[in-house]
Amino acid sequence: MGIPEARIRRALCASVLLGVLAGCASTASFEPPRLSVVTMKVQSADLFSQRLLVRMRVTNPNDRELPVKGLSYRIEVDEAELAQGASNAPFTVPPLGEAEFDMQLTANLAPTIMKFLGRGGSTPKKLDYRLIGKVSLASGLVRSIPFDERGSVDLK
Numbered sequence: 001m002g003i004p005e006a007r008i009r010r011a012l013c014a015s016v017l018l019g020v021l022a023g024c025a026s027t028a029s030f031e032p033p034r035l036s037v038v039t040m041k042v043q044s045a046d047l048f049s050q051r052l053l054v055r056m057r058v059t060n061p062n063d064r065e066l067p068v069k070g071l072s073y074r075i076e077v078d079e080a081e082l083a084q085g086a087s088n089a090p091f092t093v094p095p096l097g098e099a100e101f102d103m104q105l106t107a108n109l110a111p112t113i114m115k116f117l118g119r120g121g122s123t124p125k126k127l128d129y130r131l132i133g134k135v136s137l138a139s140g141l142v143r144s145i146p147f148d149e150r151g152s153v154d155l156k
Contacts, residue, residue: 032147033066033093033135034059035073038100052105054085058135059098066093066137071103073133073147082129083107090138126152 038055045051060066068091074084087103131149 030142030145031061032145034061034149035131035147040105048108050107050109052083052107054103054105055100056087056103057098057100058093060093060096063095065095066135067139068093068099068101068135069138070136071101071133072136073131076130076132077128079130082109128152 036057036059038057040055041053043051043053056071058066058068058071070086070088070090072084072086075082083105085103085105087101089101091099091101093099129151131147131151133147135145135147137143137145
């Protein structure tokens with residue numbers, strides 16, 4: 001006796017649906033990459049705008065490679081935008097590994113300097129920052145990964 005065709009179709013659809021759900025579940029555990037600055041070089045500067053070439057390091061905490069198509073971000077200090085940057089040069093970060101890349105950064109230090117001067121002239125020992133942006137991926141089900149990191153840097 002054969003299995004009815006409708007029953008075979010239902011079983012096939014159920015297995016495809018389970019496969020898709022399993023794929024979605026695996027992307028749900030995809031952790032955002034971590035970014036850090038390696039070097040900064042001033043390319044041009046005036047009172048209101050500074051152009052920098054920034055060497056960034058991206059760390060992939062996932063067990064699968066990260067095929068990066070591009071990246072954009074902004075840096076905030078005291079909830080005000082300090083700088084923004086972008087890179088459209090593709091690269092791949094190995095699983096549980098890291099890679100470095102260059103990106104352009106445009107900064108406006110005038111508002112930050114004014115905030116520091118408005119604090120009575122005391123120079124802070126640390127600068128708290130927030131790094132917000134997204135990594136655009138070249139392939140896979142997930143096409144962009146947002147990130148939002150906070151940190152501080154010593155001003156010694």
